[in-house]
Every structure is written in C-alpha cells, then in structure tokens.
Amino acid sequence: MKPMLKSAVAALMLTLAAGTVAQAATPKDTLVMAYVIDDIISLDPAEIYEISSSEYQANVYDHLVVLNVKDTTQILNRAAESWSVSPDGKTFTFKIRPGIKFQSGNELTANDAAFSLQRYVILDKSPAFILNQFGLTKDNAKEKIRAKDASTLEIELDKAYAPSFFLNCLTYTSSIVDQKLVMSHEQNGDLGNAWLKTNYAGSGPFFLKEWKPNESLLLTTNPTYWGGVPKIKRVLIRNVTESATQQLLLQKGDVDIARNITGDQLTALEKDKDVKLQAASKATLWYLGLNVKNPDLAKPEVRKALKYLIDYDGLANTLFKGVGKPHQTILPEGQLGASDAMPYKLDVEKAKELLKQAGLENGFSITMDTTNKTETMELAQAIQSSWAKAGVKLEIKPADNKQTLTKYRARQHDIYVGVWGSDYQDPHSNAEGFATNMDNSDNAKTKPLAWRNSWDIPDLTKEVYAARDEMDSSKRVAMYQDIQQKVLDNGPYVILFQQIETAAVKKNVDGFIVGPSFDLDLYHDVVKH
Amino acid sequence: MKASIRVIISVITTLLGLLIITFVIGRVLPVDPVLAVVGDHAPAELYARTRHEMGLDRPLWEQFWIYLSHVLRGDLGMSLRTSHPVLSDIASVFPATLELATAGTLIGIIFGVPAGVWAAVHQDRWQDHLVRFLGLFGYSVPIFWLGLMGLLLFYAELDWLPGPGRLDFGYEDMIEPVTGIMTIDTLISGDMELFKNALMHLILPASILGYYSLAYISRMTRSLMLGQLRQEYILTARVKGVSERLIIWRHAMRNIRVPLLTVIVLSYASLLEGSVLTETVFVWNGLGLYITNSLFSVDMTAVLGGTLVIGCVFIFINMLTDITYRVLDPRAR
Numbered sequence: 067m068k069p070m071l072k073s074a075v076a077a078l079m080l081t082l083a084a085g086t087v088a089q090a091a092t093p094k095d096t097l098v099m100a101y102v103i104d105d106i107i108s109l110d111p112a113e114i115y116e117i118s119s120s121e122y123q124a125n126v127y128d129h130l131v132v133l134n135v136k137d138t139t140q141i142l143n144r145a146a147e148s149w150s151v152s153p154d155g156k157t158f159t160f161k162i163r164p165g166i167k168f169q170s171g172n173e174l175t176a177n178d179a180a181f182s183l184q185r186y187v188i189l190d191k192s193p194a195f196i197l198n199q200f201g202l203t204k205d206n207a208k209e210k211i212r213a214k215d216a217s218t219l220e221i222e223l224d225k226a227y228a229p230s231f232f233l234n235c236l237t238y239t240s241s242i243v244d245q246k247l248v249m250s251h252e253q254n255g256d257l258g259n260a261w262l263k264t265n266y267a268g269s270g271p272f273f274l275k276e277w278k279p280n281e282s283l284l285l286t287t288n289p290t291y292w293g294g295v296p297k298i299k300r301v302l303i304r305n306v307t308e309s310a311t312q313q314l315l316l317q318k319g320d321v322d323i324a325r326n327i328t329g330d331q332l333t334a335l336e337k338d339k340d341v342k343l344q345a346a347s348k349a350t351l352w353y354l355g356l357n358v359k360n361p362d363l364a365k366p367e368v369r370k371a372l373k374y375l376i377d378y379d380g381l382a383n384t385l386f387k388g389v390g391k392p393h394q395t396i397l398p399e400g401q402l403g404a405s406d407a408m409p410y411k412l413d414v415e416k417a418k419e420l421l422k423q424a425g426l427e428n429g430f431s432i433t434m435d436t437t438n439k440t441e442t443m444e445l446a447q448a449i450q451s452s453w454a455k456a457g458v459k460l461e462i463k464p465a466d467n468k469q470t471l472t473k474y475r476a477r478q479h480d481i482y483v484g485v486w487g488s489d490y491q492d493p494h495s496n497a498e499g500f501a502t503n504m505d506n507s508d509n510a511k512t513k514p515l516a517w518r519n520s521w522d523i524p525d526l527t528k529e530v531y532a533a534r535d536e537m538d539s540s541k542r543v544a545m546y547q548d549i550q551q552k553v554l555d556n557g558p559y560v561i562l563f564q565q566i567e568t569a570a571v572k573k574n575v576d577g578f579i580v581g582p583s584f585d586l587d588l589y590h591d592v593v594k595h
Numbered sequence: 596m597k598a599s600i601r602v603i604i605s606v607i608t609t610l611l612g613l614l615i616i617t618f619v620i621g622r623v624l625p626v627d628p629v630l631a632v633v634g635d636h637a638p639a640e641l642y643a644r645t646r647h648e649m650g651l652d653r654p655l656w657e658q659f660w661i662y663l664s665h666v667l668r669g670d671l672g673m674s675l676r677t678s679h680p681v682l683s684d685i686a687s688v689f690p691a692t693l694e695l696a697t698a699g700t701l702i703g704i705i706f707g708v709p710a711g712v713w714a715a716v717h718q719d720r721w722q723d724h725l726v727r728f729l730g731l732f733g734y735s736v737p738i739f740w741l742g743l744m745g746l747l748l749f750y751a752e753l754d755w756l757p758g759p760g761r762l763d764f765g766y767e768d769m770i771e772p773v774t775g776i777m778t779i780d781t782l783i784s785g786d787m788e789l790f791k792n793a794l795m796h797l798i799l800p801a802s803i804l805g806y807y808s809l810a811y812i813s814r815m816t817r818s819l820m821l822g823q824l825r826q827e828y829i830l831t832a833r834v835k836g837v838s839e840r841l842i843i844w845r846h847a848m849r850n851i852r853v854p855l856l857t858v859i860v861l862s863y864a865s866l867l868e869g870s871v872l873t874e875t876v877f878v879w880n881g882l883g884l885y886i887t888n889s890l891f892s893v894d895m896t897a898v899l900g901g902t903l904v905i906g907c908v909f910i911f912i913n914m915l916t917d918i919t920y921r922v923l924d925p926r927a928r
Contacts, residue, residue, distance in 0.1 A: 468630055
C-alpha cells in the first residue's frame with residue numbers, strides 16, 4: 067500500500083504547494099505536534115526504552131545530569147547541583163539542587179534520587195543493563211546507591227571507570243521519580259511499576275496530563291519549574307502515522323510541527339514559506355551486517371570489495387536526502403572520539419581487483435535479509451544494482467521487521483540491512499555493540515553485533531574494554547580512533563549513513579530543539595508568535 | 596428450547612474455533628514476540644526472563660488453556676503494546692469504529708437502495724449504466740486513495756471540511772468520553788461548536804465508507820429488483836392499472852426486503868470490523884487500526900481480544916437479523 071500511496075500523494079502535494087490554502091490555527095498557548103508515538107509501551111522511566119517515550123521522559127522528568135545539546139561531549143548538572151568523584155575513582159557524590167518540587171508538592175531529595183536509580187536496577191527492565199555495567203545489581207543496589215543525607219547522593223561502583231563513561235550513562239538513566247507518590251501505588255513489591263507505566267510522578271518542565279495509547283500525549287506546563295517556566299501552556303503530541311497526512315496537517319495549520327518527514331516531502335516543504343526545516347544528526351547508523359560464517363564473506367578482500375561497491379554520495383542525494391548523510395565509522399558524529407574518516411566510495415575497478423585477489427573474479431551469489439519497509443527495500447535494490455556491476459548477484463529477501471530481526475539475532479543471515487541506535491551517548495555503547503565478542507560460540511552469553519556476524523575478535527574486545535576504563539580523556543579518544551580504524555578496515559559491516567531527523571516547523575514557532583539523540587528533543591524553550 | 600440450545604452450542608464452537616485459529620496463527624508466525632517487548636538491544640538474561648514471564652516457554656496447549664481460562668473469567672489480558680487492559684483498549688476504540696460504520700452504512704442505504712431501484716426500473720438505459728458505472732468505480736478504486744483525494748479536495752483545496760481526526764486536535768482534550776461516540780459525547784457536553792466540529796469531521800470518512808457500501812447495496816438492490824419485476828404478479832398488477840410507483844415500492848419492495856436486509860447487514864458487519872485504510876488516512880482510532888497495529892507489534896493478546904469482539908459482533912448481528920426475518924417474513928416464523 068505504501069509506495070502507491072506515497073507516489074499518489076507526492077504528485078498531488080506538488081500541485082497543492084503552489085495553491086494558496088486558507089489557514090486553520092492551533093490554540094495560541096498550545097504546541098500541537100504530529101508524530102508517530104505508537105512505539106510507547108510504558109511511561110515508567112525505569113522501563114522506557116523506545117524513541118518517542120525517551121523524548122517524553124526528557125521533557126517531563128528532571129535528570130541528575132544531562133548532555134549539553136550544543137556539544138554532546140559536555141555534561142550539564144540538572145537535579146544534581148554538583149558532582150565529585152573519590153580519589154580511587156569508584157565513588158561518585160552528587161549534591162542535589164534544593165527547592166525542586168514534584169507535581170505532588172513533595173520536595174525532590176537525595177532519597178528520591180537514590181530510590182529512582184535503585185528502581186532501574188531492581189526492576190531490571192530494558193534500561194537496567196546500562197547501570198549493571200558498573201557492578202550495580204539487584205542484590206547490591208540498595209547498598210551501593212544511597213542517600214547520605216537529604217541533599218547528598220552517593221553511588222559506589224565496582225571499580226574505576228572513565229568518569230565521562232559513567233556520567234554519559236547517567237544522562238539516560240537518572241530520571242527522578244517521586245518516591246512517596248510512587249510507593250503509595252506499589253502492589254506486590256513492584257516499586258509502583260504497574261501504576262507508573264501509565265501515570266506520572268515527576269518534576270520536569272512539563273507534567274503529563276493524559277496518555278491515550280496510539281492516540282495522543284497531552285503535557286501541561288509545570289507552573290513553578292525551577293529552570294524557568296515554559297512559555298507555552300500545553301503540548302499536544304498527536305499520533306499520525308502517515309507522513310503524507312502529517313504534511314497536509316502542517317500545511318493547513320492544524321499542527322505546528324510535523325516530525326516524521328521523509329526525503330521526498332522535503333522538496334515541497336522547502337518551497338513553503340510558512341514552514342522551516344530543522345535537522346539534526348542522530349546517533350543512529352544504517353549499516354549492512356556481513357555474516358562471516360558465509361565462506362565468501364569470511365574473506366577480508368570480499369568484505370572490502372563490497373564496501374567499494376556502494377554509491378554513498380548518490381544514495382545520500384536521492385533515497386537518503388534529508389534522512390541520512392554518509393558516515394563510515396562505528397561512532398556517530400557527536401560522540402567522544404568519533405572519526406569522520408570516509409575512505410570508501412564507489413570504485414567498481416578496485417572492487418573487481420579485490421574480488422580477483424579473493425579468487426572470485428567471476429563474482430558470487432549471496433542473499434540479503436531486509437525489512438519490507440519502502441525505504442529499506444529501495445536501499446536494497448540500489449545496492450543490488452551496484453553490486454551487479456562487479457558480478458555480485460544479490461538476492462533480496464524482504465520480510466516483516468521482527469521476522470528478519472529474529473533471523474539476524476540467530477545469525478542465520480548472509481547479509482542484513484541494519485539500523486543501530488546508540489544506547490547512550492558514550493562511545494562505549496557502539497564500540498561494545500560493533501567491536502566486542504566475548505565468546506563466538508553458538509550459546510554465548512552475550513550476543514553483540516560482532517557475534518551476530520560471527521566476527522571473532524578477542525584482541526579488539528580487550529581493547530574496547532580498556533578504552534572504557536581509561537581515565538585520561540585524550541588517551542581515551544586516541545584508543546577509540548584506533549578501534550574505529552580497525553573496524554573500518556576489516557569489520558564485517560558496511561556502515562552507510564548516519565540518520566538525520568528533520569522536523570518541519572511552522573515559521574511562527576521558535577525554540578523547538580531537535581537534538582542529537584531522542585532524549586534531547588526538547589520543548590522547554592518553545593514560543594509561538 | 597432445543598433450538599436455543601443448538602444456537603448456544605453453535606455460538607460457543609464458533610468463538611472457540613476463532614480463538615484457536617487466531618492463537619495458532621499468532622504462535623506459528625516466524626516472529627519473536629519477546630523482541631517486541633524488550634527491544635533489539637536487550638541482554639540475554641532479560642530476554643529469557645521476559646520470555647518466561649510471557650509464558651512462551653510453556654507448551655502451546657498450556658498457553659492456550661491459560662488464555663482461555665482468563666477469557667472465561669472476563670479477563671482479556673493486558674496489551675503488551677499499550678500497557679492497558681485489552682478490554683479497556685477495545686472499549687475505547689470500538690465506539691469510534693461503530694460511529695463511522697453506522698454513519699457509512701446509513702449513507703449507503705439512503706443512496707444505495709433508491710439508486711438500485713432507479714437502475715432496475717430503467718434497465719439498460721443511461722440511468723442504469725450510470726448507477727452501474729458508479730458502483731463499479733466505488734468497488735474497484737482503493738479506499739485509501741479515495742480518502743486522500745477527498746482530503747486533498749475538500750480539506751486542503753476547498754476548505755469545506757476539516758482534516759483528519761475526530762475533532763480538531765486542539766479540542767481533543769476538552770471532551771470526556773461518555774459513550775466514546777464523538778458526535779453523541781459532544782452533544783452531551785452541550786457545546787454546539789464542538790458537536791458541529793465532530794459532525795464535520797465525520798462527514799468525509801463516513802461518505803467514503805458510505806460510497807463503498809453504496810456500491811454494493813445499489814448493485815444488489817438492482818439485481819433483486821430486476822428479479823421481482825419479471826414476476827407475473829407485477830404483470831398482473833400493471834394490467835389492473837396499479838400505478839408504477841405503488842408496484843415498485845409496495846409490491847416488489849415487500850418481496851425483496853428480506854434478502855436486501857441480509858445485504859445491508861453483511862455490508863454493515865464488514866464495516867464494523869474496522870476499515871483499516873480509512874482509519875489510517877483519517878487518523879481515526881478505531882478497532883481495525885488497533886488490531887492491525889497490534890499484529891505488527893506481535894501483541895497477540897490484543898489481536899485475540901479484538902478478534903473475539905469482532906466474532907461476538909458478527910454473531911450478535913446475525914441473531915438480530917434472524918429475529919428481523921421472522922418479523923418481516925411470516926414464512927420464517
């Protein structure tokens with residue numbers, strides 16, 4: 067249905083963009099946004115792990131520390147007024163900012179902060195592993211994460227890590243919930259999880275008024291927010307799944323912001339003088355996973371040849387216009403130590419040469435699993451035709467997203483078209499995903515991307531963990547540069563693009579921030595003229 | 596007495612069969628529902644624990660038995676996707692579909708029946724061709740295309756009607772759901788501006804669905820009517836000098852009303868399943884969209900719940916039709 071729908075709409079949008087349309091208007095004090103929010107499965111910060119719920123969490127909860135939107139290698143204090151680390155590097159102490167009030171009227175104290183962080187670990191839902199990395203477990207959480215007094219929080223780690231690594235991780239896992247309120251709804255020792263899944267207990271710039279699953283999220287302004295009361299009174303986030311419909315609503319003035327804009331809509335929107343486009347690179351990469359269990363892909367020359375057989379710039383200007391920009395290393399732009407090296411470009415002769423070295427001068431046949439979404443299918447077809455130039459016969463096997471993913475996780479693919487987002491804005495997130503493989507056997511305990519592609523790399527794995535623990539920041543950067551280079555040369559990944567998120571915003575709306583990660587898309591400064 | 600026992604048994608077998616088939620389909624799909632919950636990055640222990648919590652490590656029959664015993668207690672389970680009970684999810688989306696389907700079917704009847712009669716009376720003349728062409732068009736054009744064209748024309752270009760949604764987005768939080776049917780809820784609220792807004796929002800999607808149902812109803816009316824007009828009693832009536840209007844609406848209509856009712860009920864029931872495409876285009880949060888989205892997220896509890904509700908609606912409507920038959924047609928009593 068989608069491709070037909072899209073082309074029909076695209077054609078009509080062009081004719082429409084020229085015509086003048088009468089404007090509907092959204093209420094002056096309300097920001098109305100069209101967005102795909104049907105991925106939300108829970109509103110409990112200790113469970114939130116999806117794109118749009120991460121954004122929700124960033125706007126309604128206070129965090130101990132957050133990343134600076136303008137420079138994500140910097141960390142800002144929020145609910146924590148200051149922090150310090152003990153000389154042995156194991157104990158972090160946070161002073162809690164005084165005078166922060168929850169929606170309930172309760173004061174935010176170090177007890178709430180300790181309770182909130184313990185919840186992540188004890189509930190053991192999707193984000194828990196981020197704190198587990200520091201030796202914080204279900205059994206020791208209450209002892210290691212403690213309030214020394216009402217304004218002092220202490221967290222004791224199992225050993226010394228790079229402070230930037232720990233703080234980067236905290237930016238995602240330090241939403242502070244109202245302990246008294248949450249515990250008043252506790253049932254069967256769930257620390258209030260069942261209740262908080264659909265309710266709210268925070269102190270952020272906005273409060274949750276109502277969540278209608280698959281329909282809308284309504285936020286109201288915190289009238290006494292310590293960091294400055296937002297100018298707008300309400301934010302209505304409306305689930306609109308079709309991009310074409312979002313565009314229509316925006317151009318008619320029924321919404322102020324359309325969030326899920328696709329490349330082919332940009333041309334029409336660029337011409338609209340009532341709309342401005344805001345773009346930001348996200349920490350999400352498009353890549354091909356090459357399973358080295360396949361004897362052809364096991365040859366380094368073949369992997370390199372495939373990297374030379376992609377028209378990166380051509381794709382960036384067509385299919386990925388406004389959605390992605392070329393990027394070839396495993397660390398996305400914006401993260402500590404990220405390299406922007408781009409050694410590969412379409413070079414059919416070089417690829418043929420490499421294939422010849424591998425003894426495959428007549429090419430070979432291979433399969434590729436992709437999700438059946440339009441954009442992925444079109445990408446796969448483009449790759450199919452450019453690989454054919456060097457005699458590589460690609461068979462595309464499209465299926466539902468979860469189906470291909472199930473296959474990928476069991477490493478039963480040859481080639482997989484993957485989209486990978488960093489779990490937190492520290493280089494270790496992607497380094498661990500792409501460049502560690504503790505145990506390459508079929509029943510390994512951890513199965514990162516390197517395992518899924520059967521890439522056995524004991525030495526590189528050690529190097530990644532050493533980089534994680536390096537206390538000296540400049541040395542840490544140098545180590546990540548080296549890791550990126552090694553993956554770039556030999557890794558079983560063809561990294562293609564870094565995702566760009568483009569929001570189409572009405573000209574009369576200022577201050578909306580599209581950040582480098584989904585928990586940095588912020589509404590606090592929004593004003594409507 | 597015997598008859599009603601037979602009916603009850605057949606209802607139970609139908610619903611049970613429906614559940615078993617949906618359940619098995621959900622479980623044999625080569626898709627991992629655990630992934631839908633924990634996400635792609637989840638570590639192995641979390642994955643294993645969630646799988647256990649979801650009961651997916653038990654034998655299939657046992658999983659089904661657990662589900663069934665909950666259903667019998669009126670508990671349709673929790674949706675994985677929305678973290679809400681499936682029953683309350685369905686209670687909030689079904690009225691939207693009911694409203695749209697009812698309005699659509701009314702439009703289909705009001706225009707479809709007269710159009711079918713008109714075509715039958717003018718068989719093979721231009722009137723007939725026109726009705727048949729419009730019917731064929733309504734039947735063969737994809738409904739989402741009609742919906743988008745409708746939006747572009749009446750909303751974007753002419754500005755006669757409001758855009759997608761059941762109310763202007765800015766108004767949405769002003770209405771407390773009572774019945775869940777927006778036109779009725781706004782009326783209850785007493786705010787005429789809101790009622791007008793809800794009604795205007797209903798016109799376009801209802802007309803599009805109505806056109807679809809009109810296409811079917813007019814075609815069936817035409818052929819039923821043609822069948823009657825060839826009968827001898829019509830000839831007799833004509834010979835006796837009865838006016839043409841009386842012949843059609845009094846004599847012939849009386850004889851086609853039972854099969855016509857079946858046609859209308861079938862068309863209504865199919866709209867009640869929820870028209871996914873119309874609901875998507877018009878951002879109309881109905882049952883069709885709910886079940887489809889749940890299916891994409893491998894939220895089988897929600898899919899099963901939705902299927903069960905549709906099954907019940909079908910059975911209920913069929914029973915209602917049976918009763919109406921008996922009223923309309925003495926031979927069926």
